Amino acid sequence: MILGFVEWEAGEPLETSLQMLTLARDVADQTGTSLAAVAFGEEGAAVADHLGEYGVERVHHVADDRLTPYAPAAWGQALADLLEDHRPEAVLAPGTDRCQEVLAHVGATCDLPMAADCTAVEAGDAYEVTRHRWGGSLVEHARLEASTKLLSTAVHEVPIEPADVPTDPTVHTVEPTVDAEDLRVQVDRREESDVEGVPLGEARVVVGGGRGVGGPEDFDQLEELADLLDGALGSSRAAVNEGWRPHDDQIGLTGTKITPDIYIACGISGAVQHWVGCKGADTVLAINTDPEAAIMQKGEYAVVGDLHEIVPELNEALREREG
Amino acid sequence: MDVLTCIKRVPDTGSKIVLTEDRQSIDASNLGFTMSPHEECAIEAAVQLVEAHGGTARVLTLGPPAADEQLRTGLAMTADEATLLETDGAEWGPRATANAIADAVRAAEEEFDLLLFGNESADAANYQVGIRVAERLGLPVVAGIKSLEVEDGTAIAGREVSGGEEIYEVDLPAVVTVKEGINEPRYASMRAKMSARRQEVDRREPDAESGPGTFEKLRLEAPSDEDSAAEVLGEGPEAVPRIIEVLEEEVEVV
Ligand SMILES: Cc1cc2nc3c(=O)[nH]c(=O)nc-3n(C[C@H](O)[C@H](O)[C@H](O)COP(=O)(O)OP(=O)(O)OC[C@H]3O[C@@H](n4cnc5c(N)ncnc54)[C@H](O)[C@@H]3O)c2cc1C
Ligand SMILES: Nc1ncnc2c1ncn2[C@@H]1O[C@H](COP(=O)(O)O)[C@@H](O)[C@H]1O
Numbered sequence: 060m061i062l063g064f065v066e067w068e069a070g071e072p073l074e075t076s077l078q079m080l081t082l083a084r085d086v087a088d089q090t091g092t093s094l095a096a097v098a099f100g101e102e103g104a105a106v107a108d109h110l111g112e113y114g115v116e117r118v119h120h121v122a123d124d125r126l127t128p129y130a131p132a133a134w135g136q137a138l139a140d141l142l143e144d145h146r147p148e149a150v151l152a153p154g155t156d157r158c159q160e161v162l163a164h165v166g167a168t169c170d171l172p173m174a175a176d177c178t179a180v181e182a183g184d185a186y187e188v189t190r191h192r193w194g195g196s197l198v199e200h201a202r203l204e205a206s207t208k209l210l211s212t213a214v215h216e217v218p219i220e221p222a223d224v225p226t227d228p229t230v231h232t233v234e235p236t237v238d239a240e241d242l243r244v245q246v247d248r249r250e251e252s253d254v255e256g257v258p259l260g261e262a263r264v265v266v267g268g269g270r271g272v273g274g275p276e277d278f279d280q281l282e283e284l285a286d287l288l289d290g291a292l293g294s295s296r297a298a299v300n301e302g303w304r305p306h307d308d309q310i311g312l313t314g315t316k317i318t319p320d321i322y323i324a325c326g327i328s329g330a331v332q333h334w335v336g337c338k339g340a341d342t343v344l345a346i347n348t349d350p351e352a353a354i355m356q357k358g359e360y361a362v363v364g365d366l367h368e369i370v371p372e373l374n375e376a377l378r379e380r381e382g
Numbered sequence: 383m384d385v386l387t388c389i390k391r392v393p394d395t396g397s398k399i400v401l402t403e404d405r406q407s408i409d410a411s412n413l414g415f416t417m418s419p420h421e422e423c424a425i426e427a428a429v430q431l432v433e434a435h436g437g438t439a440r441v442l443t444l445g446p447p448a449a450d451e452q453l454r455t456g457l458a459m460t461a462d463e464a465t466l467l468e469t470d471g472a473e474w475g476p477r478a479t480a481n482a483i484a485d486a487v488r489a490a491e492e493e494f495d496l497l498l499f500g501n502e503s504a505d506a507a508n509y510q511v512g513i514r515v516a517e518r519l520g521l522p523v524v525a526g527i528k529s530l531e532v533e534d535g536t537a538i539a540g541r542e543v544s545g546g547e548e549i550y551e552v553d554l555p556a557v558v559t560v561k562e563g564i565n566e567p568r569y570a571s572m573r574a575k576m577s578a579r580r581q582e583v584d585r586r587e588p589d590a591e592s593g594p595g596t597f598e599k600l601r602l603e604a605p606s607d608e609d610s611a612a613e614v615l616g617e618g619p620e621a622v623p624r625i626i627e628v629l630e631e632e633v634e635v636v
Pocket of ligand 2: 389
């Protein structure tokens with residue numbers, strides 16, 4: 060059995076979980092075994108209705124009030140119980156903050172190796188996994204061998220594909236053996252953020268500024284451009300380090316990963332750590348004085364020149380159109 | 383309070399990554415070295431907590447002798463002590479690394495109140511060393527934290543989620559893994575750098591022990607050059623009409 064850890068919202072599996080299930084089904088097919096899923100929380104059972112389409116035959120539903128709200132070590136223990144009872148060949152989880160964390164707990168409690176951010180698996184006795192390093196600017200081929208292989212899937216890398224033959228999954232309720240120690244860490248409360256506008260990670264248009272912007276005031280032009288396009292403003296780490304923008308604006312390896320229709324990068328050189336945050340954009344248009352800058356090669360469109368001359372003109376032209 | 387921060391020496395790559403011939407690592411012959419920004423923030427959090435509550439801040443790394451450089455960056459940021467778990471430079475997997483760190487924590491004279499890690503290392507991004515150390519030491523662990531306070535022996539830690547923040551409260555001793563953005567790491571003054579250079583670094587030889595099963599690197603690959611030779615829309619403000627065309631016809635956002 061291959062076991063996939065499914066996250067959901069409002070009774071529906073998240074996209075990242077469906078990406079994971081697509082890879083999990085591939086592993087199940089390669090090894091000639093069945094595909095099962097595990098889901099936590101009240102609506103976990105309702106999620107089963109959506110999983111037959113992806114070839115899931117069995118859903119383990121962890122319905123224990125003590126595990127709502129989220130408690131990483133306790134969720135890990137519940138998975139460890141499933142490992143003990145069913146000895147799956149592999150457990151796959153999407154590479155989201157929570158799943159990555161829970162899977163690491165499983166690896167630690169069961170003393171098993173874990174491979175994070177995988178994009179492909181060649182399953183034999185040992186698995187040869189392809190995984191991301193440096194946020195995807197490097198690919199690693201690694202050998203994973205264990206009684207149960209633990210792997211997370213890099214997000215938005217495996218296209219979602221329904222199974223050729225849909226299934227009708229059975230639901231099994233699981234009662235985990237968690238104790239007080241497993242519940243030492245649990246979400247205590249939630250605080251809403253007061254940030255307005257489109258969140259960077261969800262915006263269809265993102266305008267980014269880097270060291271080439273030259274100072275905090277000059278970000279006004281970029282902000283205006285973002286507003287005119289109903290988009291969000293982002294920045295490079297250099298601009299954050301200069302104190303020109305807050306860290307929430309940072310795009311990249313240690314910032315936000317964006318997936319807009321278009322990313323307009325102004326005065327940004329395109330270091331690998333920035334590029335991994337914006338390569339999810341359908342189109343990248345770079346404005347830079349240096350035609351040799353990496354971002355001017357990597358993107359779809361390049362405009363050579365001073366952003367301080369180009370951006371105001373562009374804003375003016377857009378305003379006129381709206382006019 | 384006594385705080386330990388674990389950091390990892392990694393090459394400071396530029397716009398393109400070049401591999402060594404055997405494809406086992408990044409060719410760093412023309413590169414400097416650094417650590418993950420998450421880890422710089424972890425050091426900053428540690429020294430701020432020690433400034434507020436007293437105690438000592440120790441930085442630790444498992445790596446080659448040259449990783450001394452990253453420890454001294456920590457000392458220059460006003461950490462008090464440094465430990466190098468010295469290797470021959472070969473990359474250690476996340477399990478062996480975590481076991482060696484946990485054993486060093488057990489062997490240390492201090493009883494740490496807080497162990498800080500980055501959420502993930504910049505190069506390997508295994509997302510697990512901090513959690514494994516916590517489990518091995520029987521400590522609670524909160525991962526991916528963007529705000530942290532300590533009050534009366536309790537850590538109050540916030541993790542960013544869509545639309546807000548989840549708050550955790552954990553009794554110390556505990557492990558916390560942090561993300562960049564939690565604070566703004568200080569720039570070390572010239573004087574702090576000078577004095578960091580003279581400080582003693584505690585050197586130890588770690589045991590490699592990684593348990594059943596294997597997770598080992600076979601080879602690295604730089605993804606096929608994505609350089610698409612972008613289409614140049616023009617130079618200077620004269621390109622504006624072409625930019626608008628792209629926005630309108632191709633991306634359809636105006
Ligand atoms: C482990 C690690 C993690 C990192 N994580 C991130 C991350 O998450 N996000 C990130 O962004 N960086 C990250 N970095 C930093 C990254 O390596 C680069 O240092 C950073 O992205 C550079 O920012 P920049 O492009 O704004 O600055 P620079 O590299 O200095 O580029 C400035 C650009 O502006 C152009 N320019 C100058 N003047 C003008 C003008 N008037 N008009 C138009 N163009 C102009 C220049 O030609 C140049 O190309 C990380 C680094 C490390 C080591
Ligand atoms: N060799 C190392 N020495 C010290 N700390 C490390 C080492 N490798 C990883 N860490 C710590 O563990 C965190 C997570 O690493 P990883 O599990 O590789 O993503 C890093 O951000 C560091 O804080």
